[in-house]
Amino acid sequence: MEERLSAVLSPYEGRKDALIPMLQKVQEELGYLPEEAMMAIAKFTGTPESHVYGVATFYAQFYFSRRGRNQTKICTGTACHVKGAARVKDAFERELGLACGMTSEDYEHSLETVACVGSCALAPVVVVNDHVHGQVETGKIDKILEQSIKD
Amino acid sequence: MQKVNSPADVAKMRDYCQAAFARRKLRFLVCAGTGCIAGGSLEVYEEFKRVISERGIDINVDLLFEGQESEAGTVTSGCHGFCQMGPLVRVEPMGTFYTKVKAKDVEEIVTATMDENTVVERLLYEKDDGSHATTELDVPFYNRQQRIVLGGCGTIDAEDIREYFAVDGFKALATILQDLSPEQVIEIVKDSGLRGRGGGGFPAGRKWEAGRNAKATPKYVVCNGDEGDPGAFMDRSVLEANPQSVIEGMTIAAYAIGAEFGVVYVRAEYPLAVVRLLKAIEQAKEYGVLGDNIMGTGFNFDIEVFQGAGAFVCGESTALTLSIEGKRGMPRVAPRPRTTEVGLYDKPTLLNNVKSFAYVPDIIREGAEWFKGIGTESSSGTAVFALTGNIVNAGLIEVPMGIKLREIIYDIGGGIPKGGTFKAVQTGGPSGGCLPESLLDTPIDYDSLDEAGSIMGSGGMVVMDERTCMVDVARYFLNFTEEESCGQCVPCRLGTKQLLEILNDICAGKGKKQDIDLLIELSHSIHGGSVCGLGQTAANPVLTTLRYFKDEYEAHINDKCCPARVCKDLISFRINEDKCKGCTLCARACPVSAISGEKKEVHVIDQGLCIQCGVCMEKCPNKFSAVDCVSPKIPVPAKEKTEVPA
Numbered sequence A: 001m002e003e004r005l006s007a008v009l010s011p012y013e014g015r016k017d018a019l020i021p022m023l024q025k026v027q028e029e030l031g032y033l034p035e036e037a038m039m040a041i042a043k044f045t046g047t048p049e050s051h052v053y054g055v056a057t058f059y060a061q062f063y064f065s066r067r068g069r070n071q072t073k074i075c076t077g078t079a080c081h082v083k084g085a086a087r088v089k090d091a092f093e094r095e096l097g098l099a100c101g102m103t104s105e106d107y108e109h110s111l112e113t114v115a116c117v118g119s120c121a122l123a124p125v126v127v128v129n130d131h132v133h134g135q136v137e138t139g140k141i142d143k144i145l146e147q148s149i150k151d
Numbered sequence B: 001m002q003k004v005n006s007p008a009d010v011a012k013m014r015d016y017c018q019a020a021f022a023r024r025k026l027r028f029l030v031c032a033g034t035g036c037i038a039g040g041s042l043e044v045y046e047e048f049k050r051v052i053s054e055r056g057i058d059i060n061v062d063l064l065f066e067g068q069e070s071e072a073g074t075v076t077s078g079c080h081g082f083c084q085m086g087p088l089v090r091v092e093p094m095g096t097f098y099t100k101v102k103a104k105d106v107e108e109i110v111t112a113t114m115d116e117n118t119v120v121e122r123l124l125y126e127k128d129d130g131s132h133a134t135t136e137l138d139v140p141f142y143n144r145q146q147r148i149v150l151g152g153c154g155t156i157d158a159e160d161i162r163e164y165f166a167v168d169g170f171k172a173l174a175t176i177l178q179d180l181s182p183e184q185v186i187e188i189v190k191d192s193g194l195r196g197r198g199g200g201g202f203p204a205g206r207k208w209e210a211g212r213n214a215k216a217t218p219k220y221v222v223c224n225g226d227e228g229d230p231g232a233f234m235d236r237s238v239l240e241a242n243p244q245s246v247i248e249g250m251t252i253a254a255y256a257i258g259a260e261f262g263v264v265y266v267r268a269e270y271p272l273a274v275v276r277l278l279k280a281i282e283q284a285k286e287y288g289v290l291g292d293n294i295m296g297t298g299f300n301f302d303i304e305v306f307q308g309a310g311a312f313v314c315g316e317s318t319a320l321t322l323s324i325e326g327k328r329g330m331p332r333v334a335p336r337p338r339t340t341e342v343g344l345y346d347k348p349t350l351l352n353n354v355k356s357f358a359y360v361p362d363i364i365r366e367g368a369e370w371f372k373g374i375g376t377e378s379s380s381g382t383a384v385f386a387l388t389g390n391i392v393n394a395g396l397i398e399v400p401m402g403i404k405l406r407e408i409i410y411d412i413g414g415g416i417p418k419g420g421t422f423k424a425v426q427t428g429g430p431s432g433g434c435l436p437e438s439l440l441d442t443p444i445d446y447d448s449l450d451e452a453g454s455i456m457g458s459g460g461m462v463v464m465d466e467r468t469c470m471v472d473v474a475r476y477f478l479n480f481t482e483e484e485s486c487g488q489c490v491p492c493r494l495g496t497k498q499l500l501e502i503l504n505d506i507c508a509g510k511g512k513k514q515d516i517d518l519l520i521e522l523s524h525s526i527h528g529g530s531v532c533g534l535g536q537t538a539a540n541p542v543l544t545t546l547r548y549f550k551d552e553y554e555a556h557i558n559d560k561c562c563p564a565r566v567c568k569d570l571i572s573f574r575i576n577e578d579k580c581k582g583c584t585l586c587a588r589a590c591p592v593s594a595i596s597g598e599k600k601e602v603h604v605i606d607q608g609l610c611i612q613c614g615v616c617m618e619k620c621p622n623k624f625s626a627v628d629c630v631s632p633k634i635p636v637p638a639k640e641k642t643e644v645p646a
């Protein structure tokens, strides 16, 4: 881990202000921000750990625990909400047996909501592993998962 | 020609690029906006590449620049706007406009175009009268629009700067570098009447002037591409479809205020916009129109891209600059100096929305008078909207200011689908409001919308039909603002929470008579007491729904009835005995096995087990339509109450 971290961080030498890009790059590399990485970033930037945590927890993009191999994001933006996103969300929670914001015990699935993915004309929208599905019907979510889940 | 070495070179570059592209007889332009990609347009593009190459045609654009002629080529472009009918393909130069194109249609399109000189009729847009539109000009969705910022979207390949040069790209920058002083540039922007397109509508020229007058150095130019409104994709589309126009606009601004460094702040969810921007910046530098010694004039300006990390409040200017500095995005507390005085790294900073910058090259090229001639007295130019919700033609539109909401919704948007009826239109996202039928003749401009209780916002426009519950919509937005409040000031942090709780109660059938007054009182306190725009406007969705749809609140509170049949705690599903044919589809689909009944017999829903998911209603074949949703709730008889097995 240490090596991977220093490889990611080294381009930011001396750039304390680049904390957010650093966090983004580390998360890209590791999938989330484990405690070890947070400590390393604090040390690297010479700022207190509390500051690094303070910034990271402010933003929705950062995760502090390991996430599933498959990631399902349900859009709950306004356009999708008006087109029934709440029902779509319930349906996915039932299908995967997970509440939004959770990861399954076997780390196969993570489920979360997002506020608009920018495909509003196709609402309601669900993104499974970066695959955008539009005009989602609650009766057909098994097919959506089938199509986009990694084997 | 590899580089622009002087302002005069821009015209030469344009001719050079135009001449090269003219060597290609046909171009199949595939929309690669977000909507079309989701519909499979990238597969369509791959298929065009394959089919054209199969004919022995090399589609490499560089060959055109080496002087070779070509029979045909294919490129992807940004969003054409008509997302509802995507994937979209346009064949140029004829302009033939195809809708809902699938990869399997490509062969037919190419054959019709290249061999038979005909069109594929079944893929053309069908108008209301049953006739076909062959070009976009003939489609009602487009012919009421006036596209300026979106002009280049859907016509050029965002990843090839030469296409931008060919449509007079960087001509405005060349003009100002050669002929105009910074003060003259500011004068033009002022005269044009351009107001900021990020929502507030602050006159851009005045902001630029303040940036120019600021004494400290260095100065910065920041482009706000945070696009926080959840349900809108205008800025994203511009950044993805025509990033060079934003770069040119920012560079002109930098010259005007005297800045050498700029940042584009892009929302976390828009990775493609980041990729396109980075590529555009790299190409602009390569061609000498960005970076050091721009067009050989000695003027330097460089742009960096900053990817946001997911916080709505970072769309606010002071929070945004703090976020770039690697801090928490908490708006600075008033009284505070203007961002044009103390902004990024505490230096003078000119911050404008993506669209505000993207208008600038057109304004410089065509003149302030031209821009002022479009729109209304107080709001000049055009407005860009992401038209979504319960509307036939969802998509991205650009219309002259002053157009009526009704024209947008019915003439361009095609009205409400499937015989539904219009209930409300929401503009301005979480800071805006919902306007009813009676206000559909309100003209679109900053002041009229303000007066009606909503705001122009940055371009989200969500249409709602009678199946949308207005209390639920208010709750939806409060849920959003409560979560996104940065938490530093009490009125916003706790006020939004209280509003949300009251709204939750009302939706759950636990509303009390005095709640309406309490909502209004709280809304005014939050408005008056909050530090930044987020809190100050957070109650707008509540206030406008109360103003125009009070009866719905009263139905929830007094009758425990959700007239739109949305609020789960107030509705029940019921199978109509006269209509049910016993097809068993609903019973098999019910996730909680609440439906019983034999094949060919009437089915019954156990109200004690039902979780109101609505799957039965969705599954019931249209020809039967046997499932009804009713409100208030059907009481659960005592004996039907489910016993939990031990």
Ligand SMILES: Cc1cc2nc3c(=O)[nH]c(=O)nc-3n(C[C@H](O)[C@H](O)[C@H](O)COP(=O)(O)O)c2cc1C
Pocket (backbone or CB within 6 Å): B195, B196, B197, B198, B199, B200, B201, B202, B204, B224, B225, B226, B227, B228, B229, B312, B313, B314, B315, B316, B317, B318, B351, B352, B353, B354, B356, B458, B532, B533, B534
């Ligand atoms: C909570 C909040 C969120 C905002 N979000 C955005 C946004 O997503 N995009 C934007 O351009 N402006 C947003 N603004 C407005 C900006 O503060 C700023 O006024 C604007 O970007 C200035 O650019 P303009 O003058 O070109 O409109 C937001 C303001 C507030 C208070």
Ligand code: FES
Pocket (backbone or CB within 6 Å): A075, A076, A077, A078, A079, A080, A081, A115, A116, A117, A118, A119, A120, A121, A123, A124, A125, B230, B231, B232
């Ligand atoms: S609201 Fe769902 S994609 Fe925009």
